[in-house]
Amino acid sequence: MNGLKKFGSKIRIPALSISVALLVGALFIIFTDIEVLGGLLSDPIGALSLGVGRAATAYSALFRGAFGDPENIGKALASNGDIKLWARALRPIVESVVASVPLIFVGLGVSVAFRTGIFNIGGAGQYTMGAVGGTIAALVFGAGVTPAPIAILLVMIFGVIGGAAWAFIPGYLKARVGASEVITTIMLNFIAGQFVFFLVSNFEFIQKPPRNQPVSKELSQFVDLPGILPIAALRLDISIIIALLTAVAVSWFLFRSTRGFELRAAGLNLAAAKYAGIGAGTSIITAMLISGAISGLGGALVAVGTIKQLSPGIGGSVGFTAIAVALVGGTRPSGVVATALVFGLLQHGGSLMQVETSIPIEMLLFIQALVIAFIAAPELTLGILKNPFRRRPRSVGK
Amino acid sequence: MRLELQKITKQFPGVLANDRISISVDKGQVLGLLGENGAGKTTLMNILSGLYKPDSGKILIDGKERIFRDPAQAIDAGIGMVHQHFMLVPVFDVTESVVLGNEPTKGPLGSFDRATARAQVAELSKRHGLHVDPDAKIESLPVGVRQRVEILKALYRKSDILVLDEPSAVLTPQETEELFEIIRGLARGGTSVIFITHKLNEVIAVADKITVLRRGAVAGETIPKKATAAKLAEMMVGREVQLTVSRSKSKVAEPILQVKGLNVLNDAGGLAVNSATFDVRSGEILAVAGVQGNGQTELVEALTGLRLVDSGTVVLEKKPLHAGSPREIAMAGVAHIPEDRNRDGMVKGMTIAENYILNTYHLPQFNKNGLLNRKAIAAATEQAVKDFDIRTPSISTDIASLSGGNQQKVIVAREFSRNVRLVIAAQPTRGLDVGSIEYIHRRIVEQRDAGAAVLIVSTELDEVLALGDRVAVMYEGRIVGILDAKEATRERVGLLMGGITK
Numbered sequence: 001m002n003g004l005k006k007f008g009s010k011i012r013i014p015a016l017s018i019s020v021a022l023l024v025g026a027l028f029i030i031f032t033d034i035e036v037l038g039g040l041l042s043d044p045i046g047a048l049s050l051g052v053g054r055a056a057t058a059y060s061a062l063f064r065g066a067f068g069d070p071e072n073i074g075k076a077l078a079s080n081g082d083i084k085l086w087a088r089a090l091r092p093i094v095e096s097v098v099a100s101v102p103l104i105f106v107g108l109g110v111s112v113a114f115r116t117g118i119f120n121i122g123g124a125g126q127y128t129m130g131a132v133g134g135t136i137a138a139l140v141f142g143a144g145v146t147p148a149p150i151a152i153l154l155v156m157i158f159g160v161i162g163g164a165a166w167a168f169i170p171g172y173l174k175a176r177v178g179a180s181e182v183i184t185t186i187m188l189n190f191i192a193g194q195f196v197f198f199l200v201s202n203f204e205f206i207q208k209p210p211r212n213q214p215v216s217k218e219l220s221q222f223v224d225l226p227g228i229l230p231i232a233a234l235r236l237d238i239s240i241i242i243a244l245l246t247a248v249a250v251s252w253f254l255f256r257s258t259r260g261f262e263l264r265a266a267g268l269n270l271a272a273a274k275y276a277g278i279g280a281g282t283s284i285i286t287a288m289l290i291s292g293a294i295s296g297l298g299g300a301l302v303a304v305g306t307i308k309q310l311s312p313g314i315g316g317s318v319g320f321t322a323i324a325v326a327l328v329g330g331t332r333p334s335g336v337v338a339t340a341l342v343f344g345l346l347q348h349g350g351s352l353m354q355v356e357t358s359i360p361i362e363m364l365l366f367i368q369a370l371v372i373a374f375i376a377a378p379e380l381t382l383g384i385l386k387n388p389f390r391r392r393p394r395s396v397g398k
Numbered sequence: 399m400r401l402e403l404q405k406i407t408k409q410f411p412g413v414l415a416n417d418r419i420s421i422s423v424d425k426g427q428v429l430g431l432l433g434e435n436g437a438g439k440t441t442l443m444n445i446l447s448g449l450y451k452p453d454s455g456k457i458l459i460d461g462k463e464r465i466f467r468d469p470a471q472a473i474d475a476g477i478g479m480v481h482q483h484f485m486l487v488p489v490f491d492v493t494e495s496v497v498l499g500n501e502p503t504k505g506p507l508g509s510f511d512r513a514t515a516r517a518q519v520a521e522l523s524k525r526h527g528l529h530v531d532p533d534a535k536i537e538s539l540p541v542g543v544r545q546r547v548e549i550l551k552a553l554y555r556k557s558d559i560l561v562l563d564e565p566s567a568v569l570t571p572q573e574t575e576e577l578f579e580i581i582r583g584l585a586r587g588g589t590s591v592i593f594i595t596h597k598l599n600e601v602i603a604v605a606d607k608i609t610v611l612r613r614g615a616v617a618g619e620t621i622p623k624k625a626t627a628a629k630l631a632e633m634m635v636g637r638e639v640q641l642t643v644s645r646s647k648s649k650v651a652e653p654i655l656q657v658k659g660l661n662v663l664n665d666a667g668g669l670a671v672n673s674a675t676f677d678v679r680s681g682e683i684l685a686v687a688g689v690q691g692n693g694q695t696e697l698v699e700a701l702t703g704l705r706l707v708d709s710g711t712v713v714l715e716k717k718p719l720h721a722g723s724p725r726e727i728a729m730a731g732v733a734h735i736p737e738d739r740n741r742d743g744m745v746k747g748m749t750i751a752e753n754y755i756l757n758t759y760h761l762p763q764f765n766k767n768g769l770l771n772r773k774a775i776a777a778a779t780e781q782a783v784k785d786f787d788i789r790t791p792s793i794s795t796d797i798a799s800l801s802g803g804n805q806q807k808v809i810v811a812r813e814f815s816r817n818v819r820l821v822i823a824a825q826p827t828r829g830l831d832v833g834s835i836e837y838i839h840r841r842i843v844e845q846r847d848a849g850a851a852v853l854i855v856s857t858e859l860d861e862v863l864a865l866g867d868r869v870a871v872m873y874e875g876r877i878v879g880i881l882d883a884k885e886a887t888r889e890r891v892g893l894l895m896g897g898i899t900k
Contacts (some may be wrong), residue, residue, distance in 0.1 A: 256769055256772075258759055258769065258770055260764050262759075265748065265752075267746075268747040269745045269747075271741045271742050272744060272756065274704075275724055275734070275756075276724025277723055277724045309679050
């Protein structure tokens with residue numbers, strides 16, 4: 001009972017924030033619709049009901065895009081095991097999970113840094129460099145050069161090295177000369193993207209023939225990550241398993257190991273950590289190495305397994321969305337995984353919403369931004385929905 | 399003017415800071431407002447000065463209700479605040495500081511009328527007996543005089559009600575006595591004064607009337623004639639407390655800490671500790687007195703490895719200490735109760751158990767191959783909670799949610815959990831309730847009796863005199879005198895604190 005209560009109090013703010021954000025998003029959909037605005041004066045009730053209808057359609061598409069169409073699911077259930085029908089019914093939810101995989105990795109990565117008090121916003125760059133490492137490993141060791149499991153392992157190792165190396169630079173600079181990690185990591189994000197551009201446009205070994213586009217060769221010819229679902233048409237591979245295992249490992253590291261203890265102490269109160277004999281410099285570099293390694297691992301697995309190609313834009317919006325995931329998830333591994341799944345659902349659901357209605361996918365970015373704003377200001381969220389979760393004064397014995 | 403606060407209530411998320419507090423002060427009266435940290439004094443004063451709005455309750459001046467929407471309205475109504483931390487511009491002179499914000503002007507362009515301002519300030523300071531040179535630069539003035547400037551500022555704005563928040567915290571005993579003279583003079587002249595403090599003797603000395611706050615509510619009212627320190631302490635805490643530390647004579651043995659010619663720089667690169675030389679011997683308490691900011695902080699940081707030593711030697715049981723890291727020094731048998739427990743002593747956001755092992759987590763009993771031995775940690779913490787009477791719902795409670803006294807007990811328990819040869823305690827009871835002060839003092843004396851050397855640094859003269867077997871006084875980075883407990887009278891120590899060595 002106590003555990004349930006604790007769980008409830010932990011997800012209260014995120015759950016409220018997401019609901020309120022969706023609500024505000026709906027209002028936004030209603031009041032940015034030209035027809036609704038046009039009719040507002042002459043026929044307010046008609047216009048509003050039109051708007052509510054539009055919002056409902058949009059959210060219905062969002063829901064079906066995220067979880068799957070109930071109709072398709074019904075058909076699949078009735079079909080007695082028709083693979084095609086099942087694939088169609090399950091594709092949305094599977095794709096949502098696929099979309100969440102990079103967010104889990106980078107969300108976990110930046111969480112380790114955040115816990116240590118380092119605002120590593122270089123998740124995108126570290127992820128990108130991990131993708132570079134993974135791609136190179138796939139090109140060198142894949143396609144039968146080494147046995148498939150070894151090649152996959154090497155892809156992961158190279159990804160870890162790529163991400164960790166990229167994160168070491170800002171970590172070292174902060175520990176040594178106090179350079180602000182915010183600035184150095186942002187800059188390194190750009191450099192990572194440009195570095196990929198350089199690689200995929202200058203090396204025959206990497207660039208896709210006939211070498212007229214800045215992208216790498218198709219990586220599926222070199223390394224193929226095994227799928228985990230019995231339906232081949234659904235592309236969910238072992239990267240989700242590795243992501244979940246990483247979350248467990250991070251949780252274990254942070255809360256069970258002495259190193260994790262040092263990092264958390266340094267993150268919460270650097271002065272007290274120094275007092276306790278914990279070296280600030282070592283903590284910073286360790287945290288950045290781990291942070292980058294996790295993001296890099298994600299980059300390698302997603303580039304090789306999901307996208308199956310390296311391109312300069314691979315870091316894309318992952319880095320920034322992952323920061324949101326980490327913060328919304330309270331930099332707690334379980335919270336990060338849960339939030340990444342929610343964001344994955346929104347992201348994939350949003351693409352169907354864009355197809356079916358004229359509402360652009362940017363609306364989802366808006367909703368995501370609202371989620372973050374509400375989480376950053378819990379008092380505001382609680383204020384909007386007053387009472388049911390009223391805080392009680394806390395008193396602890398004197 | 400007569401000021402009355404009626405049933406002021408202010409709720410913050412999770413805390414009822416003021417619970418129907420009613421206080422009043424008459425024209426020319428000095429009200430002593432007594433209460434521990436967290437009793438609601440500051441909130442009440444912030445309401446009076448227009449910074450907060452009360453949830454309910456009234457402010458009456460001469461019987462008329464007043465509502466302050468911002469501090470400017472409170473100032474207009476004649477309420478002057480003198481804060482604990484002075485709000486003065488160091489490079490201004492006294493005249494400029496006093497008139498800042500209400501400068502007299504002349505000419506069509508409204509340029510600053512320095513001559514008039516100077517005359518006004520001089521007249522004001524003469525009338526109220528606040529002796530200040532109107533041309534002196536603020537940065538050249540001692541703290542006690544700066545406080546007078548703050549009071550002048552309030553008077554210049556025609557304050558009829560003067561609120562002084564913990565005014566003696568930064569003063570030597572002599573300066574405090576002068577401040578009391580000033581307060582009495584102001585009261586005779588018709589100014590009403592609210593004097594906020596947690597020091598029992600001060601309210602008895604200066605107040606006409608005493609109101610005691612406890613946990614956000616009025617715990618009692620009395621007048622100095624009827625009050626004793628013990629009675630007031632009881633009102634403040636809610637139970638009987640022992641104000642003096644009972645201790646036997648110390649059995650002094652060999653020196654444990656030997657400091658010779660120690661120089662330490664402050665953050666700005668100035669000499670904060672100037673050739674300090676002293677010993678602390680097994681079985682004795684050396685208490686270092688001094689007004690805040692005379693190098694004590696830097697001295698302690700240097701001894702505990704948090705600050706580099708510029709020159710000089712520090713020897714702990716014949717081994718040089720000054721090159722050590724905080725961890726090496728702790729492991730060599732030094733317990734350090736830091737001056738600022740919020741900053742250095744604990745990690746808020748971590749549990750009591752995690753704070754209990756903050757600097758011992760790396761030892762074999764808590765660390766198994768890089769993993770925390772949670773069973774051993776829990777067992778050790780449970781024992782400490784029992785031994786030190788730490789009031790907490792559980793050992794996995796966030797230390798931030800404990801009271802200051804219990805937080806300090808966690809720190810003391812942690813520091814005394816190792817084999818202790820030397821205790822370095824800086825301001826060990828700052829901001830604590832009377833009950834916790836009593837407890838922590840007892841624990842420190844226990845360490846002395848067990849043969850440890852104890853170095854206490856405190857700006858509270860009462861604490862220094864109560865605990866020190868010897869008393870050292872720091873002034874401007876120098877140790878200006880070391881007295882035996884017998885010779886260390888309030889007067890002698892007070893003079894040394896002001897730098898007067900005869």
